[in-house]
Amino acid sequence: xxxxxxxxQQLSVYLVIIYLLxxxxxFMPLIFISGRNSxxxxxxxxxxxxxxxxxxxxxxxENALANTRAIxxxxxxxxxxxxxxxxxxxxxxxxxxxxxxxxxxACMLSTTSEGxxxxxxxxxxxxxxxxxxxxxxxxxxxxxxxxEVLQMVIILIVAKPFDQAxxxxxxxxxxxxxxxxxxxxxxxxxxxxxKAIFEKNYxxxxxxxxxxxxRAVGVFRHGFDxxxxxxxxxxIHEETGVGAVSITDREKILAFIGIGxxxxxxxxxxxxxYTLKAIETxxxxxxxxxxxxxxxxxxxxxxxxxxxxxxxxxxxxQVFGTVKLYEPKQKLFSTLNxxxxxxxxxxxxxxxxxxxxxQQKNLLNQSEIRLLQAQVNPHFLFNTLNTISAVTRKDPxxxxxLIQHLSQFFRSNLKQDIEQVTIKExxxxxxxxxxxxxxxxxxxxxxxxxxxxxxxxxxxPTFTLQPLIENAIKHGTSTLIGKGKLEINGYLMDKDKDTLxxxxxxxxxxxxxEPSNAKGLGLQIVDKRIKNQYGQHYGLTxxxxxxxxxxxxxxxxxxxxxxxxx
Amino acid sequence: xxxxxxxxxxxxxxxxxxxxxxxxxxxxxxxxxxNAIEGxxxxxxxxxxxxxxxxxxxxxxxLDLLSMLDPDTMPKVVFVTAYDEYAVKAFxxxxxxxxxxxxxxxxxxxxxxxxxxxxxxxxxxEPITANKLELIPCSGFNRILLLxxxxxxxxxxxxxxVHLLTxxxxxxxxxxxxxxxxxxxxxxxxxxxxxxxTCIREIKLLDNGSADxxxxxxxxxPVSRRYLKVIKDRFGLM
Numbered sequence: 157x158x159x160x161x162x163x164x165q166q167l168s169v170y171l172v173i174i175y176l177l178x179x180x181x182x183f184m185p186l187i188f189i190s191g192r193n194s195x196x197x198x199x200x201x202x203x204x205x206x207x208x209x210x211x212x213x214x215x216x217x218e219n220a221l222a223n224t225r226a227i228x229x230x231x232x233x234x235x236x237x238x239x240x241x242x243x244x245x246x247x248x249x250x251x252x253x254x255x256x257x258x259x260x261x262a263c264m265l266s267t268t269s270e271g272x273x274x275x276x277x278x279x280x281x282x283x284x285x286x287x288x289x290x291x292x293x294x295x296x297x298x299x300x301x302x303x304e305v306l307q308m309v310i311i312l313i314v315a316k317p318f319d320q321a322x323x324x325x326x327x328x329x330x331x332x333x334x335x336x337x338x339x340x341x342x343x344x345x346x347x348x349x350x351k352a353i354f355e356k357n358y359x360x361x362x363x364x365x366x367x368x369x370x371r372a373v374g375v376f377r378h379g380f381d382x383x384x385x386x387x388x389x390x391x392i393h394e395e396t397g398v399g400a401v402s403i404t405d406r407e408k409i410l411a412f413i414g415i416g417x418x419x420x421x422x423x424x425x426x427x428x429x430y431t432l433k434a435i436e437t438x439x440x441x442x443x444x445x446x447x448x449x450x451x452x453x454x455x456x457x458x459x460x461x462x463x464x465x466x467x468x469x470x471x472x473x474q475v476f477g478t479v480k481l482y483e484p485k486q487k488l489f490s491t492l493n494x495x496x497x498x499x500x501x502x503x504x505x506x507x508x509x510x511x512x513x514x515q516q517k518n519l520l521n522q523s524e525i526r527l528l529q530a531q532v533n534p535h536f537l538f539n540t541l542n543t544i545s546a547v548t549r550k551d552p553x554x555x556x557x558l559i560q561h562l563s564q565f566f567r568s569n570l571k572q573d574i575e576q577v578t579i580k581e582x583x584x585x586x587x588x589x590x591x592x593x594x595x596x597x598x599x600x601x602x603x604x605x606x607x608x609x610x611x612x613x614x615x616x617p618t619f620t621l622q623p624l625i626e627n628a629i630k631h632g633t634s635t636l637i638g639k640g641k642l643e644i645n646g647y648l649m650d651k652d653k654d655t656l657x658x659x660x661x662x663x664x665x666x667x668x669x670e671p672s673n674a675k676g677l678g679l680q681i682v683d684k685r686i687k688n689q690y691g692q693h694y695g696l697t698x699x700x701x702x703x704x705x706x707x708x709x710x711x712x713x714x715x716x717x718x719x720x721x722x
Numbered sequence: 723x724x725x726x727x728x729x730x731x732x733x734x735x736x737x738x739x740x741x742x743x744x745x746x747x748x749x750x751x752x753x754x755x756x757n758a759i760e761g762x763x764x765x766x767x768x769x770x771x772x773x774x775x776x777x778x779x780x781x782x783x784x785l786d787l788l789s790m791l792d793p794d795t796m797p798k799v800v801f802v803t804a805y806d807e808y809a810v811k812a813f814x815x816x817x818x819x820x821x822x823x824x825x826x827x828x829x830x831x832x833x834x835x836x837x838x839x840x841x842x843x844x845x846x847x848e849p850i851t852a853n854k855l856e857l858i859p860c861s862g863f864n865r866i867l868l869l870x871x872x873x874x875x876x877x878x879x880x881x882x883x884v885h886l887l888t889x890x891x892x893x894x895x896x897x898x899x900x901x902x903x904x905x906x907x908x909x910x911x912x913x914x915x916x917x918x919x920t921c922i923r924e925i926k927l928l929d930n931g932s933a934d935x936x937x938x939x940x941x942x943x944p945v946s947r948r949y950l951k952v953i954k955d956r957f958g959l960m
Contacts, residue, residue, distance in 0.1 A: 545738055549738070597732065597733075636780055637866060
């Protein structure tokens with residue numbers, strides 16, 4: 157009984173050491189099981205040390221040692237697997253052997269087999285896919301108990317003389333079995349606690365990050381401005397619970413939410429050295445208010461006591477702003493929020509870049525339409541005015557009609573924001589244009605039009621047909637000395653189970669040339685807009701037989717029935 | 723009264739200008755042409771005092787037409803354009819007469835006044851005309867044809883006009899031999915002949931110091947003594 161208590165005392169010291177170690181990063185490899193060699197080596201080194209430690213914390217009894225060595229060996233095997241277990245057991249055993257005594261060989265053998273037993277249990281659970289079970293203290297207790305019983309048996313078999321061994325086992329068996337089993341269970345319990353805390357933090361971290369990410373989606377769609385920053389700052393403030401959150405660009409504060417918002421005013425120029433440094437270097441700066449003094453640069457009585465400044469980086473590494481997290485003086489910056497801050501900056505940078513991209517894409521689309529409209533060439537306008545001027549003399553009624561057509565042409569050109577029109581509307585635009593050109597080229601142009609009725613209600617991107625017709629006249633029929641002929645066709649065509657809408661504009665000039673640079677931009681835009689909307693299989697193709705014809709063909713998919721009805 | 727030709731590819735534009743010119747009572751429009759080729763023929767045959775020339779026309783622009791006119795018999799030219807920034811700038815820079823469509827009658831009167839005043843002066847159109855012609859307008863039987871200069875083997879001036887021989891055909895050009903010599907790579911071999919140097923197959927030297935050129939397509943062109951030296955020089959046959 158006395159030995160049991162003494163051994164338990166030793167065990168206490170042993171466990172205190174383990175507990176202290178559990179506070180250091182040394183312990184981290186023990187929390188997760190991985191087959192990596194680095195993990196195995198860490199386990200080996202750590203548990204061999206515990207094994208040896210257990211030998212030193214022993215009580216000398218009858219020329220033998222009552223000890224807690226088994227804990228290290230079994231735990232090493234449990235957490236590291238059979239190879240590590242064997243190695244730990246062997247190392248501990250050899251160390252024990254070096255200390256001599258009549259049980260030296262028996263102890264070496266038994267310690268080695270204890271390590272192996274732990275390892276075999278590890279293997280057993282690994283094979284069954286239940287590796288998490290080895291973290292249960294009861295398992296550690298049971299297996300150590302079994303291992304210790306085995307050790308006693310080995311001592312009885314191997315240690316000579318048997319009488320002495322028998323006496324020894326009688327006095328140490330119970331204390332050692334109790335102490336080692338209990339010790340292993342407590343050791344495992346410490347690991348389990350550590351693991352639980354880590355996972356809880358980890359979960360809290362990922363949950364926060366995910367929630368912020370989710371809420372931040374799309375906020376920067378309209379750009380990196382005060383409004384969107386205010387919104388994001390609000391989200392971060394709510395989710396992290398820090399004292400205050402601020403977002404700046406390179407010059408001024410765009411958003412500030414939280415403690416101190418009375419003097420940290422949006423629109424104010426950046427005055428904090430930490431922020432300026434972060435902008436300049438592109439690196440995170442942190443002033444905890446203790447090791448690195450922090451004093452608000454705006455107001456002396458500011459309650460904020462620490463700050464984390466994370467720069468926002470463009471793809472090319474340029475800093476375009478910062479995110480700042482603050483804690484008030486009486487509160488410590490949690491490590492969680494510190495690491496979260498870094499991730500947040502990345503998230504926000506990405507969101508902003510995405511926003512910019514989308515914005516620019518929209519701008520491009522709009523500017524492309526404007527470009528098409530701006531392409532109403534002045535030549536056309538002045539020639540038309542000249543035609544009208546001539547017609548007025550002879551046929552005022554016709555002149556009035558031409559002015560109407562011209563008005564309609566410009567009116568539909570000015571409908572900038574409409575993305576889609578029906579083919580019927582597009583044709584009206586085309587007709588206004590054609591009426592003018594027919595008057596202008598009076599005797600030199602004729603047009604035939606053949607559009608299937610079922611197409612009229614279908615929608616197409618605005619300015620799909622008109623640019624083709626303008627092109628066919630400008631670079632086609634008008635360059636002919638003889639008579640120009642223009643043909644406009646629209647029909648449905650079945651192809652590979654799909655039905656395609658085909659629109660054709662054919663001139664009899666055959667003067668089409670592959671566009672170079674800015675030339676032919678109008679046609680390129682028509683093609684691009686159709687491809688953007690319907691996919692790469694559709695769009696505009698130009699075919700040309702020199703001096704015979706040029707044909708512009710547009711293919712778009714026939715919308716499903718319900719779309720047509722809408 | 724000034725005799726004028728109006729050249730514009732748009733019917734209404736021609737009519738409008740015609741009306742305006744008639745209204746001034748200073749001009750008699752003797753011909754209206756709907757393209758540069760007709761215009762060239764009309765200018766060469768009718769010898770007007772002044773030509774109202776649209777810039778933008780199919781195939782051969784007004785400026786191309788200008789390059790095809792013989793400087794010796796060149797009429798006064800008034801350019802007409804609806805919109806052409808570059809051309810207008812060139813006209814301004816060189817003080818050429820031009821009108822913008824729709825034509826304003828006041829401006830037209832001013833222009834006519836200038837034309838009358840400077841009737842004898844011939845401006846130098848070189849800054850705005852091409853050095854080389856890309857297409858040579860020809861009239862064949864009932865058709866208009868545009869010939870690339872390198873298709874021509876021989877150009878010759880005869881009583882009936884300037885004729886162009888290609889490998890197979892013979893065309894009548896509306897240009898003078900002098901313009902062809904200046905504005906194409908054809909070289910003079912005789913007072914009445916130009917030859918395409920890339921098409922020469924044989925130069926037969928004759929006893930009297932002249933020669934006879936045979937082209938790839940077996941056309942013959944005489945070489946006068948005066949030009950034989952030039953041709954020999956050119957081919958390094960001294």
